[in-house]
Amino acid sequence: MILVTGGAGFIGSNFVLDWLEHPQTRDEAVVNLDALTYAGNLRNLESLQGNAKHVFVRGDICDRELMDRLLEQHRPRAIVHFAAESHVDRSIHGPGEFMRTNVQGTFTLLEAARAHWASLPESERSAFRFHHVSTDEVYGSLAPGAPAFTETHPYEPNSPYSASKAASDHLVRAWHHTYGLPVVTTNCSNNYGPYHFPEKLIPLMIVNALAGKPLPVYGDGQQIRDWLYVKDHCSGIRAVLQGGRLGETYNIGGWNEQANIDIVKTICALLDELRPDPAGAYARLITHVADRPGHDRRYAIDARKIERELGWRPAETFESGIRKTVQWYLDHAEWVAEMQSGEYREWLETNYVQRGA
Known part of the structure; x- marks a missing residue:
C-alpha cells in the first residue's frame, strides 16, 4: 500500500487513476489523502x-495527529507527496496559505513519516520511500538560449509559490541528510491534460473559447514553458519511486518548449477543427492583459538524468498531448461546469478582468 497526499487534485488524481490501472501497480492499494480545497475534486475519482x-480520506497534511493515525493504521511502504498550493x-x-500548506504541511508530513519509518522492522525500513513532487519553478527564470535546468541548477525562486516549494524541497533534502529518511524528489515542468483545474493556462483557454469569452494572455505572451502531459508525469514518478537513488533529485520534463501565445493559438486552431464557432475563428478572442508581477520569462527542463538512469522518456509529443487534452474538455462539459463555481468566477474577476481582459 502507498499513501498519496493531494490525490484529488489535478496531478494527484491522474496519478492515483494511473496507479490503479497500470498492470505493474494496480494490485497495490492507495490511501488517498486530500483536504478538498477549491482544486480538489472527488469527481476526478468517480471511476x-x-x-x-x-x-x-479527507484531511489536512498539517494535522499531525491524523498523519500519525493514517500511517499507523495503513503502514504504507511509500508516501507520494503531491499536496500543495x-x-x-x-x-x-x-x-x-502557500506557506502553511507547502512549508508547514511538508514539515509535518516529514516528521510523521520519520516516526513511522523508525518504527518499521528493518526489512520494511530499507524498502520505504518518501517521494516529494516539486516543480521546475524553484530554479527561477532562464534567459533565451540558456541551457535548460539540470538537477544541480541553483535555486532562484521568484514568486511566493516557487519560494514555498523551494523551501519544501530543502526540508526534504535536510530530513534525508540529517535523519536518514529515504527520500527522492522530482521537479517537473508545466503539466497539462485531463482534470486540470480551469484557472491554469491551457484549460482556461479551452473553456473561455468555448464560452465565447476573451482569452487573456499576459503581456506579450512570449513567456516560454516546457510542457509535460500529465500521464507522462505519472509514469516518470513511478519510475523514480521504483528505481530512483535515495536522496537524489530527478527532473521530469516533456522536451516541449512553447511560448504562451503559441499555446493559445494552437488551442484555437484545434477548436476551429473540432468544434467550429459560427461567429468565426477562436483566435479573434485573444486579448492581451497586463503582465503579472515577477513573471518568469522562460523555464526549460533537462530530463536526461532520468532517461540515463531509469530509461524514462515522455510518450507524448506536445502535438499529440494537446489534441488529447482539448478533446477531453470537449467530452467532459459537465465536469467543467461543476468546477466553475462561484469562487472560481470571483477568482477570474480578481485576476484577469481587473487586468483589462
Whole structure:
C-alpha cells in the first residue's frame, strides 16, 4: 500500500487513476489523502467508486495527529507527496496559505513519516520511500538560449509559490541528510491534460473559447514553458519511486518548449477543427492583459538524468498531448461546469478582468 497526499487534485488524481490501472501497480492499494480545497475534486475519482484498492480520506497534511493515525493504521511502504498550493497568481494575492500548506504541511508530513519509518522492522525500513513532487519553478527564470535546468541548477525562486516549494524541497533534502529518511524528489515542468483545474493556462483557454469569452494572455505572451502531459508525469514518478537513488533529485520534463501565445493559438486552431464557432475563428478572442508581477520569462527542463538512469522518456509529443487534452474538455462539459463555481468566477474577476481582459 502507498499513501498519496493531494490525490484529488489535478496531478494527484491522474496519478492515483494511473496507479490503479497500470498492470505493474494496480494490485497495490492507495490511501488517498486530500483536504478538498477549491482544486480538489472527488469527481476526478468517480471511476474508482467500489474499488477496494482505493481508500479516500479527507484531511489536512498539517494535522499531525491524523498523519500519525493514517500511517499507523495503513503502514504504507511509500508516501507520494503531491499536496500543495500550486498557482502562482493565487500565491501573489494570498501567500499565507502557500506557506502553511507547502512549508508547514511538508514539515509535518516529514516528521510523521520519520516516526513511522523508525518504527518499521528493518526489512520494511530499507524498502520505504518518501517521494516529494516539486516543480521546475524553484530554479527561477532562464534567459533565451540558456541551457535548460539540470538537477544541480541553483535555486532562484521568484514568486511566493516557487519560494514555498523551494523551501519544501530543502526540508526534504535536510530530513534525508540529517535523519536518514529515504527520500527522492522530482521537479517537473508545466503539466497539462485531463482534470486540470480551469484557472491554469491551457484549460482556461479551452473553456473561455468555448464560452465565447476573451482569452487573456499576459503581456506579450512570449513567456516560454516546457510542457509535460500529465500521464507522462505519472509514469516518470513511478519510475523514480521504483528505481530512483535515495536522496537524489530527478527532473521530469516533456522536451516541449512553447511560448504562451503559441499555446493559445494552437488551442484555437484545434477548436476551429473540432468544434467550429459560427461567429468565426477562436483566435479573434485573444486579448492581451497586463503582465503579472515577477513573471518568469522562460523555464526549460533537462530530463536526461532520468532517461540515463531509469530509461524514462515522455510518450507524448506536445502535438499529440494537446489534441488529447482539448478533446477531453470537449467530452467532459459537465465536469467543467461543476468546477466553475462561484469562487472560481470571483477568482477570474480578481485576476484577469481587473487586468483589462
